[in-house]
Amino acid sequence: MTPPTSAAVPASSGLPAAVLWDMDGTLVDTEPYWMAAEKELVGSFGGTWTHDDGLLLVGQGLWTSAEILREHGVDLPADDIVHRLTDRVQEKLATEGVPWRPGARELLSELRERGVRTALVTMSVRRMAEQIVENIPFDAFDLIVSGDEVEQPKPHPEPYLRAAEQLGVDPRDAVAIEDSLVGLAAAVASGAAAIGVPHIVPLPTSDEHTLWDTLAGRTADDIAAVAAARGAASTEAEAR
Structure with missing residues (x-):
């Protein structure tokens, strides 16, 4: 993957600076x-x-x-x-074949069309992540952070922090999408707004993250709404 060359998403768009994707169970049903x-x-x-x-x-x-x-x-x-x-x-x-999760490629494609930077943040090794990405028929990710490239795996926030750093964004201005308890913990700890999409294992309701039943039918505007809600909550907490 090559470093992002597009301009940052304008703040007026309401979209996050980046969306960080888990792979196994979130993007693909592996x-x-x-x-x-x-x-x-x-x-x-x-x-x-x-x-x-x-x-x-x-x-x-x-x-x-x-x-x-x-x-x-x-x-x-x-x-x-x-x-x-x-x-x-x-x-x-x-x-x-690559078993895609419902709605994942469609949402990813829309985010890319609207200029949002994206990273694939997986605990699988790079060669497998690259195999998955090669099967996506559009330029899906600015970069990959894989499990063989980090010292601390999820639930440690290092993978997400590294992705945000390489993208040149503040993790607090990013949204992360996950399907597991371990992944959600990493996303939340990184400071990103976290969306949990349960698949193999159930996920608890929490003020620390947003739960969606599925990515099917979800849009970039739904992602923007999660980012906005997170920003409003952070502003309210700082005002206390």
């Missing part, structure tokens, strides 16, 4: 691919991996997940586990 790969890997070492086990890894950094898999009997170094799982998921993407 969690079932990951769960199948995990079950296959654990089974190859004689262990059992259930759906509930897989839920524990949703949103986690891959190296964090690798240590949990090692606890379930996968006798491999963490790096090998990460690479084996990624290889398997990439094989599924190549043979079974």
